[in-house]
Amino acid sequence: MAATRLMPTDIGDDLIELTRAICDKTLRPQVDDVEARAATEEVFPREVFRTLGRAGLLSLPYPEELGGGGQPYEVYLQVVEEIASAWAAVAVGVSVHSLTAYAVHTYGTPEQQAALLPDMLSGETLGAYALSEPLAGSDIGAMTTRATPDGDDWRIRGRKAWISHAGHADYYTTFARTSDDGGRGVSCFVVPADAEGLSFGTPERKMGLHGDTVREVIFENVPVAGDRQVGDLGRGVPMALAGLDAGRLGIAAVATGLGQAALDVAARYASEREQFGRTIASNQGLAFLLADMEAAVTSARATYLHAARLRDAGRAFGKEAAVAKLVATDAAMRVTTEAIQVLGGAGFTQDFPVERYFREAKVTQIFEGTNQIQRLVISRQLLAGL
CATH class of the missing domain: 2.40.110.10 (Butyryl-CoA Dehydrogenase, subunit A, domain 2)
Structure with a gap:
């Protein structure tokens, strides 16, 4: 089931629909096979990134005059979340690619921007x-x-x-x-x-x-x-740290997409699986578990959207980015764990994707700054303002 999206423009709605179509046509049909093969041999979905690039989805948050999509960060992040709900590894790659252009866009000279950004934002390079x-x-x-x-x-x-x-x-x-x-x-x-x-x-x-x-x-x-x-x-250090603020929001969006995907599988399974003559979703204990999972995913989405809107408004957002990364990735770990619990023994097998979501969620608490580092960032900024 698709999560409700809040778009500031009609173009944003169109981008989400385009992303969903690409996910359904290109990403979902091959994700299980590629992820399984890539566990034992070097397999990299380079053509998937070319498909996303040609659709304009690799350069969304950068200005049109420099070759980007000219979209608000909140639109870009919702695209990343949508991709993550289909294939988290690719969504991480989209976030990483966007981060690689940040230094040239933000700190480069006009000559460097003219020379480097067209290729970076073309969709053909990674x-x-x-x-x-x-x-x-x-x-x-x-x-x-x-x-x-x-x-x-x-x-x-x-x-x-x-x-x-x-x-x-x-x-x-x-x-x-x-x-x-x-x-x-x-x-x-x-x-x-x-x-x-x-x-x-x-x-x-x-x-x-x-x-x-x-x-x-x-x-x-x-x-x-x-x-x-x-x-x-x-x-370079302040440049890198400023870039990581934006990168943390990308990981928050990835984690939210993972949580949404796990919740979707769990809710569907609970609505179809019958025990003792009724669906397991009709048991209040399990229904409340699903409600808590929904609350966690919705809260994660709200935190990254709040930080993105601050960024789009040109306001400070470093603390809020750290909060979003912390909340969303902890939520992803919790929701994917509970999704396995909802499916029971089936969730522990590779017949359902929740075991993969669980394995993928863990690293979101580690990269782009561990969640312990996020707590350090949050506490320092919180106390500095007193």
């Missing part, structure tokens, strides 16, 4: 976001990947970890240390995928989101042109 490292996850300032000057250009050495699309992306929005000045010593670069010296580790063996290839990106004296260093030198 980006990766190279920020985390093996020993620098939540602590961005601890990164050791280093960019050193090479005349007017740069050379990058180091390793990035947990990078979605690694080996399949067309470019890597990369953060590297350019000085030892603590938090002011990191800068941003856009590295082409065909750069000499760029290589990749073995794909991580994950418990879920198998269609989202994740692995190390290895920089071995990789040359980067000087005009691909984005923003002020040494200001």
